[in-house]
Amino acid sequence: MKVVREKLLEWYKINKRDLPWRHTKDPYLIWISEVIFQQTRIDQGLEYYKRFVQRFPNVKILAESSEDEMLKVWQGLGYYSRARNLHYSAKYIINELNGKFPNTYDEIIKLKGVGPYTAAAIGSICFDLPTPVIDGNVQRFISRLFAISEAVNTSKGQKTISNAIEKIFSKKEPGDFNQAMMEYGATVCKPVNPECDNCCFNEECFAFQRGIVNELPNKVKANAPKSRFLIYKVYKRMCDGETQYLLYKRDNESIWKGLYEFPFEEFNSKKSIEAELNEPKSLYGSVSHLEPLKHQLSHQTIFAFPILIEFDDKLPINVTLAEWYSVDQIQDLPVSKLINSVLKSLGVV
DNA sequence: GAAGCGTGGAA
DNA sequence: TTTCCAAGCTT
Structure with a gap:
């Protein structure tokens, strides 16, 4: 040898x-x-x-x-x-x-x-x-x-x-x-x-x-990725003449820990998401649907449905730990590929 | 020991 | 389109 x-x-x-x-x-x-x-x-x-x-x-x-x-x-x-x-x-x-x-x-x-x-x-x-x-x-x-x-x-x-x-x-x-x-x-x-x-x-x-x-090499096969269905809620407002978005830092989650993202709600199927999205409602302002995204991870397939919720004024939103960030501030926040795609569709990055 | 953790490129 | 894979580690 x-x-x-x-x-x-x-x-x-x-x-x-x-x-x-x-x-x-x-x-x-x-x-x-x-x-x-x-x-x-x-x-x-x-x-x-x-x-x-x-x-x-x-x-x-x-x-x-x-x-x-x-x-x-x-x-x-x-x-x-x-x-x-x-x-x-x-x-x-x-x-x-x-x-x-x-x-x-x-x-x-x-x-x-x-x-x-x-x-x-x-x-x-x-x-x-x-x-x-x-x-x-x-x-x-x-x-x-x-x-x-x-x-x-x-x-x-x-x-x-x-x-x-x-x-x-x-x-x-x-x-x-x-x-x-x-x-x-x-x-x-x-x-x-x-x-x-x-x-x-x-x-x-x-x-x-x-x-x-x-x-060769022989390997034990990995499990198939699981599907997840999320609605990301993109809250947008004008404050003192600047555009702001509501984001929070993922501190307790395992995936994307430490990165920033929009508040989201998880559903157990694409069907239940569509039902939710088709239900007309406007709590604080106008709601519009953004481009749905499919994000493939090694162990998850995420189907993301971002919606844009625009405010007319400074109505407070009760989302835990989330804060308003200006477009300038968002440039410095670390985000996942998925959230970056949403930011791109918004024209923020 | 097995599952969870990102993303992009190649076949 | 889907699957596999790439200088692995943590829980």
Whole structure:
């Protein structure tokens, strides 16, 4: 297996993509890059990485930023708990660790939002710790190389992958080796249409030898997303000559926590929403229907029916914790893709 | 251990 | 159009 290790390292040194975080060993910058690219493709996150480290170039500046501002930079990237955990951990590093980034696996993994993968990545890249990473790329590359048919998204399958990595892992160059496995999985040993014609491991790859490359990795299938039906209530008013909208910050919910949105009411079917919308009523002002939106999440399908409720005066609205924001103020509020679509249809953004 | 957490691109 | 997937972590 020594030959696999050396071929992979050699391949990486020649073929690695030129990416911003590959020019540094600053644990702060590596940390940011690793968290941004959790469950996220390079194409999708690259500009976010550049913006994030430009705005928050070190852990102190991140720790001193406001949550809203940091979430605004993260807006559109998804999995917002990553951003909130970064912020929390930055304050922890400044306040509890005297600003010194932890340099052992056990200390690194204590950071909120840092799990086995990210701790191993930071440790190996920044501190030469001999800790193998296991991400989606590695699971695919290793399961094919060793023809492992166990489901990789189970603890048993993870253990098998982990044992297999030990056979080829380089403790001498752990950072490069870890990145090499991931880079190979991302660019050659791809999920669909892997480039076996262009692969230097045809002789060593058990899946290739057996003709089962496209059957691996094996995974336990995810559940089908559940449908949700929401009416978003867009309250709009003129106040002192400026247009204002009523929004609130999601503090207690799990999804989109920390982001702002319009108050909503949930229904259990599209039919019940249509019945509600067809019922003519005007409590405080004129009501008009905005463009319905379908928003696909990994685990939910949201059917959103925004309605615009325009006020003639300053009648108070009793919505918990919601506040009026001017169009200018809304530009700085972090919002989900879905709410951003509603704001676009209103011409606010 | 299983479910929840975003978004966008590819097939 | 639908499905899968992408440098995972938390509860």
